Amino acid sequence: MKRIIAGLLALTMALFCGPAFWSSAAKADAFEDILKKGVVRIATPLDVPPFGSQNAQREPEGFDVELAGMVAKALGVKLEMQQVTGANRIPFLITNKVDIVISVMGLTPERAKQIMFTSPYADTKLAVFGPKSADVPSADKIGSLKVAAAKGTTQELALSAMAPKATIMRTEDDATAAAAYLSGQAELFATNTLIIPDLQKRNPAKEFELKFTIRRSPAHMGVRMGEHTLVRWLDEFIFFNMMNGEIDRLHQKYLGIPLAPMPSL
Amino acid sequence: MRRIVAGLLALSAAVSVAAFTDAARADAFEDILKKGVVRIATPLDVPPMGSQNEKREPEGFDVELAGMIAKALGVKLEMQQITAGNRIPYLITNKVDIVISVMGLTPERARQIMFTSPYADTQLAVYGPKALPVASADQLGNLKVAATKGSTMDTGLTQMNPKAQIMRTEDDATAATAYVAGQTELFATNSLLIPDLKRLNPTKEFEMKFPIRRSPAHMGVRMGEHNLVRWLDEFIFFNMMNGEIDRLHQKWLGVKLQPLPSL
Numbered sequence: 159m160k161r162i163i164a165g166l167l168a169l170t171m172a173l174f175c176g177p178a179f180w181s182s183a184a185k186a187d188a189f190e191d192i193l194k195k196g197v198v199r200i201a202t203p204l205d206v207p208p209f210g211s212q213n214a215q216r217e218p219e220g221f222d223v224e225l226a227g228m229v230a231k232a233l234g235v236k237l238e239m240q241q242v243t244g245a246n247r248i249p250f251l252i253t254n255k256v257d258i259v260i261s262v263m264g265l266t267p268e269r270a271k272q273i274m275f276t277s278p279y280a281d282t283k284l285a286v287f288g289p290k291s292a293d294v295p296s297a298d299k300i301g302s303l304k305v306a307a308a309k310g311t312t313q314e315l316a317l318s319a320m321a322p323k324a325t326i327m328r329t330e331d332d333a334t335a336a337a338a339y340l341s342g343q344a345e346l347f348a349t350n351t352l353i354i355p356d357l358q359k360r361n362p363a364k365e366f367e368l369k370f371t372i373r374r375s376p377a378h379m380g381v382r383m384g385e386h387t388l389v390r391w392l393d394e395f396i397f398f399n400m401m402n403g404e405i406d407r408l409h410q411k412y413l414g415i416p417l418a419p420m421p422s423l
Numbered sequence: 424m425r426r427i428v429a430g431l432l433a434l435s436a437a438v439s440v441a442a443f444t445d446a447a448r449a450d451a452f453e454d455i456l457k458k459g460v461v462r463i464a465t466p467l468d469v470p471p472m473g474s475q476n477e478k479r480e481p482e483g484f485d486v487e488l489a490g491m492i493a494k495a496l497g498v499k500l501e502m503q504q505i506t507a508g509n510r511i512p513y514l515i516t517n518k519v520d521i522v523i524s525v526m527g528l529t530p531e532r533a534r535q536i537m538f539t540s541p542y543a544d545t546q547l548a549v550y551g552p553k554a555l556p557v558a559s560a561d562q563l564g565n566l567k568v569a570a571t572k573g574s575t576m577d578t579g580l581t582q583m584n585p586k587a588q589i590m591r592t593e594d595d596a597t598a599a600t601a602y603v604a605g606q607t608e609l610f611a612t613n614s615l616l617i618p619d620l621k622r623l624n625p626t627k628e629f630e631m632k633f634p635i636r637r638s639p640a641h642m643g644v645r646m647g648e649h650n651l652v653r654w655l656d657e658f659i660f661f662n663m664m665n666g667e668i669d670r671l672h673q674k675w676l677g678v679k680l681q682p683l684p685s686l
Contacts, residue, residue, distance in 0.1 A: 159424050265664075267495035270657040271456065274650075374664045386649045421663065422685050423540065423656045 188257050189387035196235045200226040201242040201256040205333035207356045208412040209262045209377075210241075221412040222260040225279065228404070229258065232395055243331040244311040248273055251382055258392070262350055264312030264375040274383055276392040277422035278376030279405055280352070280413075284313040285372055287339075287354065288346040289365040296370050297321040306335040306344035313348040316372045340364055348372065352413055376420055393423070451520050452650035459498045463489040464505040464519040468596035470619045471675040472525045472640075473504075484615075484675040485523040488542065491667070492521070495658055506594040507574045511536055514645055521655070525613055527575035527638040537646055539655040540685035541639030542668055543676075546614040547576045548635055552628040555608060559633050560584040567607040569598040576611035579635040603627050611635065615676055639683055656686070 192198045202222040203210040210220040218239060230237035240256050247259045251273055262282065265275045286294065286305060294300055297320040307314035309328040318326060327344045329335040332353070339347035340361055346369065354366050379396075381389050399405045406417040455461045465485040466473040473483040481502060493500035503519050510522045514536055525545065528538045549557070549568060557563060560583035570576045572591035580587050590607050592598040595616065602610035603624050609632065612620075617629050642659075644652050662668045669680040 265657055265661055267654070267658045267661055270654050270661075271496070274653055275657055376664070384650060386653070389653070421660065421683070423653075423660050 187387055188382065188385045189391055192233060192235055192257060192388070197238055198230050198233055198235050198258065199238045199240060199256040200229065201240040201247055201250055201259045201261060202226055203243065203247075203261050203332065204241045205243070205331050206262060206353060208353070221280070221408050222262065224408060224412075226258075226260050228399070229260075229392070229395060233391075244308045244314075245330065248310075248380070251380055254382070257381065257385075257388065259380040261380075262352070262377045263380055265378050266312060266315070268315075269380075272383065273380045274385065274389050275378040275380055275423065276389055277396055278378050278420050279396050280377040280409065281418040281420050282375055282377055283351040283371055283373070284316060284348070284375045285351050286317070286346050286348045286369045287366045288369050290367050292345060292367075292369065294346065294369040297324070297372075300324045300346065303345040304343070305346040305348050306338035307348040308332040308335045312375050313350065313372055316375075317348050320372065350375075355414060397422070450650055451645060451648045452654055455496060455498055455520060455651070460501055461493050461496055461498050461521065462501045462503060462519040463492065464503040464510055464513055464522045464524065465489055466506060466510075466524050466595070467504045468506070468594055469525065469616060470623075472615065484543070484671050485525065487671060487675070489521075489523050491662070492523075492655070492658060496654075507571045508593060511643070514643055517645065520644065520648075520651065522643040524643075525615065525640045526643055528641050529575060529578070531578075532643075535646065536643045537648065537652050538641040538643055538686070539652055540659055541641050541683050542659050543615065543640040543672065544681040544683050545638055545640055546634055546636070547579055547611065547638045548614055549580070549609050549611045549632045550602075550617065550629045551609040551632050553630045555632065557609065557632045560587065560635075563587050563609075566609055568609040568611050569601040569607040570611040571595050571598050575638055576613070576635060579638075580611050583635065613638070615640075618677060660685070 202218070204212055204218055208220050209222040210218065213219050226239060227237060240250065242250055242259065242261060247261050247263065248269065250256050251259050288294060292303065294303065297317070300321055302325065304325045304327050305317065306327045306329060307317060308331050314326065314328060317324065327338055329338060332349065335347065335349065336357060338344045358366050379392055381392070396405070409415055409417045465481070467475055467481055471483050472485045473481065476482050489502060490500060503513065505513055505522065505524060510524050510526065511532065513519050514522050551557060557566065560580060563584055565588055567588045567590050568580065569590045569592060570580060571594055577589060577591060580589060590601055592601060595612065598610060598612065599620055601607050621629050642655055644655065659668070672678055672680045
């Protein structure tokens with residue numbers, strides 16, 4: 159009897175004091191972990207200049223890449239970079255391969271069921287581009303022309319919804335979508351307006367005329383659902399770097415335009 | 424002895440249930456997606472935000488917004504009619520998940536519930552006949568002002584002039600009726616409701632006498648529901664970017680969406 163009581167007492171105490179009961183221990187806090195471990199894992203694209211690309215020495219560079227460096231520096235931790243595409247960045251976040259995604263990522267309520275977004279850090283527009291000769295002033299005028307778009311991006315999702323009958327060539331990533339347009343496999347190209355100047359510079363003979371705007375779609379960082387401490391810090395980081403001119407500096411450096419005023423979340 | 428053992432068994436059973444379930448820490452956002460239903464409270468006596476048409480179907484800005492939310496979540500919508508008086512209790516007692524009810528944000532209310540960023544810019548003001556010379560709260564004298572009990576108009580006006588003669592009504596519809604019927608000389612309400620009131624009462628004057636406060640409309644959720652409030656902020660942002668909130672403004676309010684700061 160006494161042993162049974164002692165055993166039950168021990169069990170109750172163990173359960174009561176154990177991590178499972180005070181569920182906050184079972185609930186990881188990515189922000190705490192980042193500071194404790196001294197490392198932040200950030201995913202950026204490397205096929206989307208000027209946001210993320212590789213220079214001649216195969217070093218990552220670009221708006222999102224530099225922003226990732228600034229985030230790590232402000233946190234006072236080491237930066238571990240991970241390359242991602244439009245298709246795998248959310249899975250990488252959800253499966254805890256990375257802590258933060260900085261990838262010209264557009265906010266949608268659908269995506270927000272899986273991850274959390276920060277306030278925006280750059281104002282961007284989704285649009286369809288093509289040669290001057292193409293008469294496509296709206297989605298319903300696409301006709302049988304093929305539109306290249308990277309799978310899983312907001313431009314691909316939005317265009318699919320706007321023009322269900324359109325022939326959309328869904329590519330693995332942004333670089334392949336651009337290549338499909340450049341090589342003439344697709345007559346039109348759906349993308350983010352901010353990447354056009356760079357593409358135009360590298361392909362001076364190709365025409366990139368804006369045919370119609372799909373939607374205003376600022377770029378936000380992403381974190382896992384429930385990581386409220388981390389997302390708050392990132393909002394604060396973005397706010398601070400709006401106030402001190404740093405986000406504007408990144409705009410001038412990589413995009414050749416000033417930061418546009420934007421609402422926050 | 425046996426009772427002690429029985430007691431300890433019960434205790435450890437209870438503790439282990441609590442430990443191995445998340446029941447102690449509810450997450451409304453998770454529940455909504457899991458159960459496939461979102462319960463949203465809107466008013467039905469406050470056109471054009473929430474009212475009933477001839478077929479007694481709910482319609483209005485807040486009503487349509489509720490439908491858009493359920494659609495974006497991919498779940499069924501369960502609507503609940505509320506008034507300014509019971510909307511916060513309904514939220515706190517978990518009768519509803521979200522309140523969309525031209526609700527103004529105050530730090531006082533924010534001690535009980537959490538607010539999203541705003542989705543419409545509105546002003547609280549006192550309205551009356553053109554000829555009545557009342558240019559500020561201190562000029563009210565003995566004039567009676569109809570206002571919904573506990574609303575931001577009621578508390579705002581009382582703060583401006585503690586001696587104000589406020590006829591506190593159960594809801595906005597009764598306050599409007601009291602003014603239209605001449606029971607009060609003045610009427611404190613939300614600027615968004617005036618165009619519709621003018622239409623329904625063409626012979627009555629609704630001139631703005633003085634503003635109480637700029638008081639945008641926010642959605643409300645239970646305290647601690649951070650995943651839900653964040654998703655709603657993201658939903659509002661997205662629908663500002665794609666023109667949908669502006670479309671609602673044009674459709675129900677006849678005005679464009681005004682630029683608004685967010686939380």
